[in-house]
Structures are given as structure tokens and as C-alpha cells.
Amino acid sequence: MPRAADHEQRRFEIVAGLWQIVAEQGIEGVSLRTVATRAGVSMGRVQHYFGTKDALVVAGIDLLVKRAVIEYDATEGRPPQDRLLHLLLQQIPDTEAGRIGVTVWYAYFAKAMTHAAVRQILAEATRVGVEECTRHIEEADGLYEAEARARAIELLALSDGLTLRVLIGDITAEEAEASIRAHTSRRMTSG
Amino acid sequence: MPRAADHEQRRFEIVAGLWQIVAEQGIEGVSLRTVATRAGVSMGRVQHYFGTKDALVVAGIDLLVKRAVIEYDATEGRPPQDRLLHLLLQQIPDTEAGRIGVTVWYAYFAKAMTHAAVRQILAEATRVGVEECTRHIEEADGLYEAEARARAIELLALSDGLTLRVLIGDITAEEAEASIRAHTSRRMTSG
DNA sequence: CCGATAACGATGCGATCGCATTGAAACCTG
DNA sequence: CAGGTTTCAATGCGATCGCATCGTTATCGG
Numbered sequence: 001m002p003r004a005a006d007h008e009q010r011r012f013e014i015v016a017g018l019w020q021i022v023a024e025q026g027i028e029g030v031s032l033r034t035v036a037t038r039a040g041v042s043m044g045r046v047q048h049y050f051g052t053k054d055a056l057v058v059a060g061i062d063l064l065v066k067r068a069v070i071e072y073d074a075t076e077g078r079p080p081q082d083r084l085l086h087l088l089l090q091q092i093p094d095t096e097a098g099r100i101g102v103t104v105w106y107a108y109f110a111k112a113m114t115h116a117a118v119r120q121i122l123a124e125a126t127r128v129g130v131e132e133c134t135r136h137i138e139e140a141d142g143l144y145e146a147e148a149r150a151r152a153i154e155l156l157a158l159s160d161g162l163t164l165r166v167l168i169g170d171i172t173a174e175e176a177e178a179s180i181r182a183h184t185s186r187r188m189t190s191g
Numbered sequence: 192m193p194r195a196a197d198h199e200q201r202r203f204e205i206v207a208g209l210w211q212i213v214a215e216q217g218i219e220g221v222s223l224r225t226v227a228t229r230a231g232v233s234m235g236r237v238q239h240y241f242g243t244k245d246a247l248v249v250a251g252i253d254l255l256v257k258r259a260v261i262e263y264d265a266t267e268g269r270p271p272q273d274r275l276l277h278l279l280l281q282q283i284p285d286t287e288a289g290r291i292g293v294t295v296w297y298a299y300f301a302k303a304m305t306h307a308a309v310r311q312i313l314a315e316a317t318r319v320g321v322e323e324c325t326r327h328i329e330e331a332d333g334l335y336e337a338e339a340r341a342r343a344i345e346l347l348a349l350s351d352g353l354t355l356r357v358l359i360g361d362i363t364a365e366e367a368e369a370s371i372r373a374h375t376s377r378r379m380t381s382g
Numbered sequence: 383c384c385g386a387t388a389a390c391g392a393t394g395c396g397a398t399c400g401c402a403t404t405g406a407a408a409c410c411t412g
Numbered sequence: 413c414a415g416g417t418t419t420c421a422a423t424g425c426g427a428t429c430g431c432a433t434c435g436t437t438a439t440c441g442g
Binding site for chain 2: 418419420421422
């Protein structure tokens with residue numbers, strides 16, 4: 001093994017540059033050259049670690065999802081209500097870094113409409129999100145699976161919709177968070 | 192006035208081509224050439240009616256919003272509950288044409304993050320949407336403005352979030368519609 | 383210590399891009 | 413019917429694109 005470099009670290013540095021480009025210029029702004037420049041590396045390096053532009057783009061959403069999973073896993077052991085709130089509130093952009101992250105997330109969501117591999121990754125991520133939320137709702141509210149699942153989907157959808165409105169500047173992050181907290185402490189439906 | 196052509200009609204034909212490209216390949220796929228080819232016209236024509244690519248892209252979201260407004264205006268005179276449901280259900284993709292429309296809509300939503308003019312148009316559209324929903328909720332449920340507005344934002348956010356999940360294939364259009372209908376007939380909060 | 387190989391940086395290529403320019407029909411006005 | 417103007421189609425240009433290729437350097441097993 002000659003000339004060893006930390007693969008994971010190098011790939012992360014480049015993907016971090018990718019995220020910045022996506023947040024600032026959208027996925028349209030991504031090219032091997034712009035990402036390399038933003039990451040402060042040569043274009044040859046980007047090619048070496050990702051091969052094609054497409055693989056680089058896919059790696060961008062893959063790493064973003066993995067990061068979110070790691071953050072969520074760190075809440076293990078906490079009460080179900082806490083973990084549920086983490087899943088519902090994690091994406092609401094309260095910090096600048098958070099705003100970049102969620103902007104990138106929704107950029108990829110649009111990309112998923114026309115890119116099968118990206119769609120696959122996002123679909124899997126949302127599937128896991130629904131399942132985890134369902135588990136916590138079952139445990140916290142004593143609901144059965146079907147009911148808890150319907151509620152999980154509704155809460156996650158509400159969180160998504162409110163996040164979009166925060167991004168466009170229609171409401172503030174605080175208002176979105178308050179709305180979500182209200183809907184999780186009280187019951188969402190009266191029935 | 193020599194060589195009269197129906198401006199509005201010509202512009203619409205081209206924008207229709209633009210929408211198809213956006214739905215199939217995302218905004219990344221938009222170029223003066225691809226749109227011209229898809230619309231079945233020459234590239235010169237596209238340039239003549241829109242000048243620059245940027246103006247063409249902006250016209251794409253502008254026309255999309257205007258179409259939605261026209262459809263909504265057609266519900267005037269119907270009971271507030273009906274008009275509210277129209278606003279909440281309009282974007283849920285039940286037909287193929289509807290799916291294309293809403294795909295384009297969210298493609299532009301991502302674009303809005305990095306494009307001021309697009310963001311402006313979408314922000315205005317959502318602002319009007321919230322106001323109209325608020326009016327109908329006031330009238331239908333007898334709520335005061337502040338409460339009705341909060342509920343309008345929640346219902347619209349729910350609709351957005353469910354739509355995203357339909358687009359990614361997580362739930363069906365029917366499930367999304369059922370969820371929205373349940374939340375509008377019953378009260379969303381118990382308090 | 384020496385080839386084999388990973389890790390690049392540099393460069394070239396054909397394709398495509400947005401846009402400007404040009405010129406020719408087509409049509410209405412006077 | 414002459415002239416001005418709109419409506420395009422065609423083409424050219426410089427920039428940028430993804431990607432392939434080549435050459436170099438550094439490192440480690442044998």
C-alpha cells in the first residue's frame with residue numbers, strides 16, 4: 001500500500017465543498033471544477049476519489065443522510081417523547097449550519113424527482129424516519145401500530161411543510177418549532 | 192404592426208416545453224436548445240420571446256402560479272369549506288398532468304433558495320395562499336384571525352409535507368387526500 | 383533498494399452552453 | 413406599393429462542461 005491517504009477524510013472534505021456549492025448555487029452550480037475549487041483541492045483529486053460527477057453528487061446525499069442517522073443514534077436511551085421531537089425538529093433551520101444542511105436536503109429532494117439513485121436514498125431515509133417515529137408514538141401514547149403510523153406520517157409531513165415555509169421566509173424557525181411542539185404534546189386529531 | 196403573432200400563445204407553447212423539461216430532467220436540464228427542441232420551435236424563437244435563459248426560467252414559475260390562481264378563482268362563490276379544500280388538495284398529484292405540475296413546482300422551490308426573483312414569486316404566492324385559507328377558516332369555523340391564520344399555516348404545511356411524500360412514493364395520493372380531509376372536517380388541535 | 387502501485391496535478395478534447403449577430407421573410411401603415 | 417418593423421432561423425463565438433489521459437511523486441512490501 002503506497003502513499004496512504006485517509007480516504008474517508010479526503011472524501012468528506014470534498015463533499016463538504018459540494019454541500020457549500022449546493023447551498024449557495026443549487027445542484028446546478030455543481031461541477032467537478034467548482035467543487036474542487038471550493039474544497040481547496042485539485043480537480044484531479046475529486047476525480048480520483050469519486051470518478052464521475054454523478055458519483056460525487058450521490059455521495060453528497062449519502063453522507064448527508066449518514067450524518068443525520070448518527071445524530072439521531074446519539075439520542076438512544078432518551079425518552080421516546082424526546083427522540084420523537086428530535087426527529088421532528090432536527091431539520092428546522094435554527095443555526096446557519098442547519099440552514100445550509102436543510103437547504104441541501106431539499107435541493108436533493110428536487111433532484112430525486114429525476115434521479116433514481118438519489119430517490120432511492122431519500123425514500124429509504126424517510127421510510128426509516130417514519131418507522132422510528134411510529135415506534136416512539138406507540139411507546140409514548142400507547143397507540144397501536146396503524147394509528148401510530150398514520151400519526152407519524154402526519155407529524156413528519158407537518159414538520160416538512162413548516163420547514164419549507166421557514167426556508168422561504170414565510171414563518172420563523174421559532175414559530176415552526178412552537179407549532180410542532182403543540183401538535184406533539186396535544187393530540188393532533190380530536191377523534 | 193407587421194407580422195403579428197399571438198404573443199401570449201407563443202410564450203405559452205415555449206413555457207409548456209420548459210415545464211416538460213423541468214419535470215423530466217429538473218431545472219438542470221433547461222437550456223435554450225433543449226427547451227426549443229422540446230417545444231418544437233427554433234432556438235431563435237425562444238430568444239426572441241424571452242431574451243435570456245434566466246427570463247425564460249422566471250417566466251416558467253410566473254405562468255405556473257398564474258395558472259393556479261386562475262383555477263382557484265374559478266371556485267369563487269362556492270362555500271368556504273370547498274374553497275379551502277381546493278387550496279389544500281390542488282397540488283396533490285392525482286393525474287399525470289398534475290404530477291408534472293407539482294414536480295415543476297417543487298423544482299422551483301429548490302431554485303428559490305438561490306434565485307431571488309423566483310423566491311419572490313413563490314413567497315408572494317404562498318402569502319396569498321395563507322391569506323385565502325385564513326379567510327375561509329374564519330368563515331367556516333368562526334375563528335378569529337390569529338387563530339385561523341395559525342390553523343391555515345398548519346393545514347398548508349401538512350398539505351405540502353404530504354405532497355412531498357406522495358412524490359417520493361412513500362404514500363399514495365389517496366392516503367394524502369384522506370389525511371387532509373380528516374384534518375379539515377375534524378379540528379386539527381383538541382385545545 | 384527497487385519495482386509496483388496509490389495518489390494525485392496538469393492538460394487536452396469534443397460537446398454543450400448562453401448569447402450576440404445577421405439576414406431574410408412577412409405584414410401593416412402610410 | 414414603398415418603407416418600416418416584427419418575427420423569426422441560422423450561425424458564430426468564447427466559455428465551460430465531464431471525462432480521459434498522461435506524468436510525477438511518494439510510499440511500502442519484498
